[in-house]
Amino acid sequence: xxxxxxxxxxxxxxxxxxxxxxxxxxxTVIWHRYAKTIAGLSFAQQRKDEWRKAxxxxxxxxxxxxxxxxxxxxxVDEVVAGVLTTLVAMSPTRQxxxxxxxxxxxxxxxxxxxxxxEMDTVRIVGLCGMGGVGKTTVAQACYDNLRDSADEKANTKxxxxxxxxxxxxxxxxxxxxxxxxxxxxxLSEDSLSREDLNIEHRRGRLLKxxxxxxxxxxxxxxxxxxxxxxDASDPRKLFAPGSRIIVTTRNRKVLEHVKxxxxxxxxxxxxxxxxxxxxxxxDDDDGGRNDDLSHKVLSxxxxxxxxxxxxxxxxxxxxxxxxxxFVLKLGKTQEAEIHHVLRTSYEELRDVKDRRLFLDIAxxxxxxxxxxxxxxxETVDESAYSxxxxxxxxxxxxxxxxxxxxEILVVHDLxxxxxxxxxxxxxxxxxxxxxxxxxxxxxxLTNWKGHRATEGIRLxxxxxxxxxxxxxxxxxxxxxxxxNFFLPKGFGSRHRKTIxxxxxxxxLPNELRGLRWDQFPSASLPGGFSPDELAYLVISHxxxxxxxxxxxxxxxxxxxxxLTSCENLTVIPDLRNSANLxxxxxxxxxxLVEVPDSIQYLVKLVRLEVRDCENxxxxxxRLNSKLLKHLILANCPKVTDTPKHNTKLRPSGxxxxxxxxxxx
Numbered sequence: 001x002x003x004x005x006x007x008x009x010x011x012x013x014x015x016x017x018x019x020x021x022x023x024x025x026x027x028t029v030i031w032h033r034y035a036k037t038i039a040g041l042s043f044a045q046q047r048k049d050e051w052r053k054a055x056x057x058x059x060x061x062x063x064x065x066x067x068x069x070x071x072x073x074x075x076v077d078e079v080v081a082g083v084l085t086t087l088v089a090m091s092p093t094r095q096x097x098x099x100x101x102x103x104x105x106x107x108x109x110x111x112x113x114x115x116x117x118e119m120d121t122v123r124i125v126g127l128c129g130m131g132g133v134g135k136t137t138v139a140q141a142c143y144d145n146l147r148d149s150a151d152e153k154a155n156t157k158x159x160x161x162x163x164x165x166x167x168x169x170x171x172x173x174x175x176x177x178x179x180x181x182x183x184x185x186x187l188s189e190d191s192l193s194r195e196d197l198n199i200e201h202r203r204g205r206l207l208k209x210x211x212x213x214x215x216x217x218x219x220x221x222x223x224x225x226x227x228x229x230x231d232a233s234d235p236r237k238l239f240a241p242g243s244r245i246i247v248t249t250r251n252r253k254v255l256e257h258v259k260x261x262x263x264x265x266x267x268x269x270x271x272x273x274x275x276x277x278x279x280x281x282x283d284d285d286d287g288g289r290n291d292d293l294s295h296k297v298l299s300x301x302x303x304x305x306x307x308x309x310x311x312x313x314x315x316x317x318x319x320x321x322x323x324x325x326f327v328l329k330l331g332k333t334q335e336a337e338i339h340h341v342l343r344t345s346y347e348e349l350r351d352v353k354d355r356r357l358f359l360d361i362a363x364x365x366x367x368x369x370x371x372x373x374x375x376x377x378e379t380v381d382e383s384a385y386s387x388x389x390x391x392x393x394x395x396x397x398x399x400x401x402x403x404x405x406x407e408i409l410v411v412h413d414l415x416x417x418x419x420x421x422x423x424x425x426x427x428x429x430x431x432x433x434x435x436x437x438x439x440x441x442x443x444x445l446t447n448w449k450g451h452r453a454t455e456g457i458r459l460x461x462x463x464x465x466x467x468x469x470x471x472x473x474x475x476x477x478x479x480x481x482x483x484n485f486f487l488p489k490g491f492g493s494r495h496r497k498t499i500x501x502x503x504x505x506x507x508l509p510n511e512l513r514g515l516r517w518d519q520f521p522s523a524s525l526p527g528g529f530s531p532d533e534l535a536y537l538v539i540s541h542x543x544x545x546x547x548x549x550x551x552x553x554x555x556x557x558x559x560x561x562x563l564t565s566c567e568n569l570t571v572i573p574d575l576r577n578s579a580n581l582x583x584x585x586x587x588x589x590x591x592l593v594e595v596p597d598s599i600q601y602l603v604k605l606v607r608l609e610v611r612d613c614e615n616x617x618x619x620x621x622r623l624n625s626k627l628l629k630h631l632i633l634a635n636c637p638k639v640t641d642t643p644k645h646n647t648k649l650r651p652s653g654x655x656x657x658x659x660x661x662x663x664x
Contacts, residue, residue: 101279102272102305103134107141110263114146114244122235122243126255129265131414132306132338135248138265139214142246146212156242157211159185163413164227165219175226177489182227186211197229210240217413218249221257228258267303274298276305280312280395293323300330300341306395306412307341313394314345342418345394356380357387358396362419363434364458364482364514366411370399371606372582373409375559376535379513380481406629430454438463445473456482461518464498469521471503480509487518487541497521517542523568524549536560537573547573556580564588572596580604582627587611595619600643603627608643611635619643 113125127135140160147158161178176194184192187205196202218224224247228238235245235258247260255262268276277294297315301307315323330344349355357377365373370388377384388409391397396415400408411419426432430448434456435441441459444452446467454477474480485499501521508515508529515531516538523545530553537547537558545568554577561578562585563569569589575581576598583606584599586592592613597620599605605625609632610616617638623631628647633639 101276102268103138103141106134106138106265107145110138110142110246111145113261113263114142114246120241122239122241122245124235124245124247124255124258124260126258126260126262127246127248127265128252128255128262129250130267130304130338131250132304132412133265133267134305135265136216137305139216139246139248143212143214146244155210157186157209158213159211160214161216161227163217164215164223165217174488175223179227179229181489182213186213194229206238206240208240210242212244212246214246214248216248218247218254219251221254224254224258268305268308269303270298273301273303273308277301277308277312280309281315293320293327296327297330302338304338304341306414307338309395310342310345310415313396314348316393338414339418339421342415343422346396346418346422349394349396351387353381353383354387354390357384358391359419359423359434360456360482361388361391361397361409362411362416363423363436364456364484366409366416368409370407370409372536372559375557375580375582376514379533379535379557434458436460442467445469452477453479455479456484458482458484459486461485461487461498467499469499469501469505471501471506473501473505474508475506477509478511481511481513483508483512483514484516485518485520486516515539520544527551533557536562538562539566540564542566543568545569546571554578559583561585562587567591575599575602578602582606583609585609586613589613590615593617597621600624606630608632614638 110125110127114123127139129135143158143160146156159182161182164175164178179194179197180192183197183206184190186209187202189196192202197206215224215227218227228235228245235243239245247255247258249255252262267273274294277298281294281297297311298308301311315326318326326344326348330341346355346358349358357380360377360380361373365376368376374385374388377388381387388397392399392409396411398410398412400410402408420434420436423432423434428450429440429444430450430452432440432454435444435454436458438459441457442464444454444457446469457480497519499519499521504522505526506528507526508531510529510531511533512531513533514536515534516536518538518540520539520542523543525544525547527549529548530551532553534553534555535557537555538560539547540563542565544563544566547563552574555573555575556577556579558575558578558581560583561573561575561581562583563572564585564587566589568591570591570593572586572592572595575584575596579602581599581602582604584602585607586595587609588611590613593615594617595610599608600620600622601624603625604627605623606627607630608623608628609630610619611632612635614636615638616636619633619639619641620643621641623643623645625645626647628645631643631645633642
């Protein structure tokens with residue numbers, strides 16, 4: 001009966017597709033042929049209408065009728081193979097397997113909304129819910145499913161915009177950078193500004209472009225307006241029919257503002273919660289010995305997947321007595337909110353070094369390559385590799401694999417918020433271990449007279465009106481390990497310099513493990529700066545001429561060197577002793593004339609990127625690293641040959657253009 005039914009459906013729908021029959025006629029044929037059987041299933045009229053709508057969708061697909069295969073056994077094999085192929089294509093990517101417990105039905109429902117509805121208009125689907133409930137996970141899984149669909153690949157442009165509201169609700173500067181990123185990708189052009197997008201020709205191209213875009217973690221309606229170029233109220237004016245936009249947010253007003261089809265991502269039910277919790281908390285041989293205690297833990301998590309993963313990780317491999325103590329600790333307060341649950345798990349990190357490592361990553365390094373991040377942390381703690389692995393196991397960190405970039409470590413926004421709350425509990429500014437508030441940093445570096453035990457500083461320069469540093473601004477800061485003065489993506493030379501030096505800086509702490517300073521104000525680093533443990537050095541948009549005029553340290557621990565938009569730079573640091581260097585990036589350094597031969601001996605080099613250095617005349621003849629994955633030499637017109645190498649580069653890592661007589 002099943003095969004026969006499929007025969008009729010496919011035959012009649014193919015007639016609909018060819019235009020031989022109307023949908024009503026096709027439905028009548030099928031209905032009369034199987035009226036008794038279908039009626040016996042007691043379908044409501046609504047269900048019959050759904051069948052009618054589904055048949056319309058099926059009819060729009062090209063395919064084969066089962067009349068082509070007379071042998072039923074062979075037909076069954078064909079159907080099974082076809083369904084299996086479709087299911088594999090629809091399955092979430094491996095990186096989400098541990099996150100999709102209880103999420104499959106949610107993903108399927110959203111995908112259905114995106115696929116089954118009309119394709120003659122632009123649609124916005126909004127995912128709304130509390131933090132940690134799985135909005136981004138569902139959005140990513142839907143995006144992956146649709147992106148990998150054969151029908152979608154050929155006709156649609158794709159882009160996933162992460163954490164729109166990451167740097168603050170009203171962070172206009174970040175949104176501007178994301179506008180540039182989004183539309184440059186959709187139109188396949190470099191660095192398009194908002195003004196560029198007002199050109200009629202580009203607007204016309206957008207109107208002919210079908211897109212699938214995810215805007216993740218939008219905080220305010222104004223952010224959505226900016227990202228959709230003020231056409232949020234009527235996206236049909238922006239993209240081609242069939243385009244779909246997925247928006248995730250905790251703020252329902254964002255979705256109401258654009259009249260989105262709102263899908264509430266609610267907490268997991270009891271069974272789903274238990275399944276996810278057991279996945280993270282139970283050993284293979286645990287059985288059900290802790291089931292009663294598990295249900296008590298579930299009551300505190302309220303179905304929040306993030307809380308379930310973190311608490312499960314805290315209890316994994318622990319005995320029953322530990323579980324009982326842990327549950328008692330949870331129950332001592334009436335505050336059963338998510339932040340308290342996460343904080344309790346953090347306090348179960350008994351080793352101070354584990355806590356310190358988590359706070360460093362959460363405050364400064366979420367979204368970094370895992371290999372580099374571990375190298376950074378090993379300059380502080382030699383056991384960082386295993387500690388990072390443990391934090392992943394406890395769900396304080398998540399490992400995400402990016403096809404072009406490799407493995408990335410990320411920290412959930414709620415955990416980052418918790419980390420900064422922990423740091424800011426110390427009222428004495430001089431004793432606070434990590435700083436990111438511009439006012440606090442300004443006070444510490446310009447006015448503070450007492451002891452300064454700061455271990456890390458992360459300052460968004462675009463938020464600083466003006467800060468004048470004295471020559472000895474960093475004197476005595478012997479605990480400082482991470483110093484990051486950064487401009488958000490999309491900024492650069494157009495941003496006025498807001499951090500200036502009253503004379504030449506005469507010192508930076510030698511204990512630094514990482515230094516990033518966009519718009520570094522001097523022609524060189526301080527003469528007495530000799531950081532033997534330095535793991536990364538990133539300088540951009542600076543008048544720097546040379547990193548060290550004399551007495552350069554050996555830089556034996558250096559893993560990352562990036563010098564960009566340093567127009568006066570004439571020479572890069574001596575890297576002969578930097579055997580651990582993995583990433584070397586040189587960009588828009590127009591006074592630089594060569595890349596020294598010493599880099600050919602860097603056997604751990606993974607990425608060499610040289611862009612827009614118009615006066616570079618030569619690069620090494622050969623690169624000996626067997627780990628090389630990305631070799632990018634772009635817009636360097638005086639270079640005649642590119643380095644030979646013995647490795648297979650990733651497709652995304654090959655970019656050699658505008659180089660005379662080039663060889664790859």
